[in-house]
Amino acid sequence: MGVLRMGYAHVRVTDLAEAKKHYTYTLGMKVTAEDGNKVYLKGWDEWDHHSVVIEEGGVGVVKFGFKVEKLEDLARFEKQGQAFGDCIVERMSKGDNLEVGDGVRFTTPGEHVIEVYHDMSSVGNEVGFHNPEAWPRHQEGVAVPAIDHALVVCQDPTLSESFFREVLDFYPTERVQPELESKECMATWLSAGQKIHDIAILGGPVQGKLHHFAFQLEDWSAVLKAADIFSMDDVSIDIGPTRHGITRGETIYFFDPSGNRNEVFAGGYRAYPDRPCVVWTPDQLGKGIFYHDRKLNEAFTSVWT
Amino acid sequence: MSVLTVLPDDERVRVKPGETILGALTASGYGCRVGCRRGGCGVCKVDLRSGTVHYAVNVSKEVLTEDEVAHGTVLACRAVPDSDVTIELRDERLKLTSSLLRSFRAVPATITDPATITKE
Numbered sequence: 464m465g466v467l468r469m470g471y472a473h474v475r476v477t478d479l480a481e482a483k484k485h486y487t488y489t490l491g492m493k494v495t496a497e498d499g500n501k502v503y504l505k506g507w508d509e510w511d512h513h514s515v516v517i518e519e520g521g522v523g524v525v526k527f528g529f530k531v532e533k534l535e536d537l538a539r540f541e542k543q544g545q546a547f548g549d550c551i552v553e554r555m556s557k558g559d560n561l562e563v564g565d566g567v568r569f570t571t572p573g574e575h576v577i578e579v580y581h582d583m584s585s586v587g588n589e590v591g592f593h594n595p596e597a598w599p600r601h602q603e604g605v606a607v608p609a610i611d612h613a614l615v616v617c618q619d620p621t622l623s624e625s626f627f628r629e630v631l632d633f634y635p636t637e638r639v640q641p642e643l644e645s646k647e648c649m650a651t652w653l654s655a656g657q658k659i660h661d662i663a664i665l666g667g668p669v670q671g672k673l674h675h676f677a678f679q680l681e682d683w684s685a686v687l688k689a690a691d692i693f694s695m696d697d698v699s700i701d702i703g704p705t706r707h708g709i710t711r712g713e714t715i716y717f718f719d720p721s722g723n724r725n726e727v728f729a730g731g732y733r734a735y736p737d738r739p740c741v742v743w744t745p746d747q748l749g750k751g752i753f754y755h756d757r758k759l760n761e762a763f764t765s766v767w768t
Numbered sequence: 769m770s771v772l773t774v775l776p777d778d779e780r781v782r783v784k785p786g787e788t789i790l791g792a793l794t795a796s797g798y799g800c801r802v803g804c805r806r807g808g809c810g811v812c813k814v815d816l817r818s819g820t821v822h823y824a825v826n827v828s829k830e831v832l833t834e835d836e837v838a839h840g841t842v843l844a845c846r847a848v849p850d851s852d853v854t855i856e857l858r859d860e861r862l863k864l865t866s867s868l869l870r871s872f873r874a875v876p877a878t879i880t881d882p883a884t885i886t887k888e
Contacts, residue, residue: 475828477807477808477825477826477827477828478825478826481825521828521829521830522808522828522830522831523808523830699804699805699806701804718804718805718806718808719806720806720825721806721807721808721828722803722804722805722806722807722808722809722831723804723808724804761801762803762804762811765803765809765811766803766804766809766811767809768804768808768809768831
């Protein structure tokens with residue numbers, strides 16, 4: 464089937480200790496490895512070695528990893544990348560990333576680095592796979608189960624969308640278009656499977672930027688509890704708790720101590736490739752992004768790392 | 769306790785030791801343009817017109833370049849005044865967000881301005 468899910472987000476942080484505290488004490492991730500200026504983390508329901516890498520020095524995204532189902536998917540995506548042309552395609556070797564096997568590294572037309580890989584060391588989730596409990600009894604902070612998706616910013620979202628469609632077999636579930644019939648988009652939400660989005664792309668004046676990366680939560684009440692914890696820990700909240708019109712997801716946007724935007728995300732409807740793509744027009748964009756406020760905040764279209 | 773003067777409105781705000789420019793403004797009932805509030809996005813850049821500031825946390829050189837620092841650009845969310853400072857907002861006026869908070873932090877009369885003393 465190709466891409467299974469977003470496997471990892473690798474981001475830069477200005478202070479490793481502060482960032483580590485945010486991702487562990489506030490968000491409840493576990494450290495699985497520390498290597499020089501990098502810390503590797505995972506959520507409690509993830510079984511692969513890590514889903515977030517924080518690296519000291521700067522801010523913003525270094526790269527994203529997407530895990531594929533079959534080894535042969537890698538060669539197919541590599542060919543599709545070469546055929547697409549408007550991207551850089553490189554092989555990556557086992558060991559280029561800690562605990563990650565061979566893969567293919569793409570630099571998208573929007574200057575985002577996307578790595579696809581088939582193998583990452585499995586370390587197990589926190590409830591096990593034999594007659595498991597519903598959740599781990601002793602949890603920290605928000606206790607995010609897993610990473611979910613990311614929103615990235617680049618100058619030509621239509622072209623970057625084509626990359627994800629043609630090279631990695633994603634399909635759009637929702638789009639913001641100048642007109643209902645437009646081929647081009649101002650923003651797009653893409654799925655590789657049945658999640659409402661695995662990656663989203665927003666048009667802006669910059670290339671290669673991170674708008675946010677998100678963690679899955681179970682439901683609305685978990686989102687509200689996360690908001691309580693953010694107040695306890697003085698986390699900078701951008702907006703929420705609220706709902707997105709686009710994806711129908713329940714959300715809080717917030718910032719890590721370096722200013723990288725994070726999201727906790729629950730809900731969202733199930734995606735199918737044959738479901739008609741939802742289209743939003745700019746006059747309704749406020750409602751699309753923040754369903755309750757019905758207006759865009761300035762930060763949505765100007766704050767990124 | 770030092771004094772932060774904000775141009776172009778010429779509002780004066782008390783700054784507690786260790787407080788950031790944004791922290792002092794917020795606590796005094798004022799608001800200005802901010803983004804992440806964590807030094808990552810650069811949306812809250814303002815111009816330092818007098819005085820000096822320091823940063824209690826690391827700030828990325830990609831966000832605030834050495835050249836910008838040399839020319840007096842500061843991040844309001846992270847910059848901590850060392851003493852009395854004057855900043856100028858960029859294409860923006862200071863917004864009063866809470867008159868209650870402003871009343872709790874009495875704005876000091878300036879002793880360097882004889883006109884103010886005469887009036888009182």
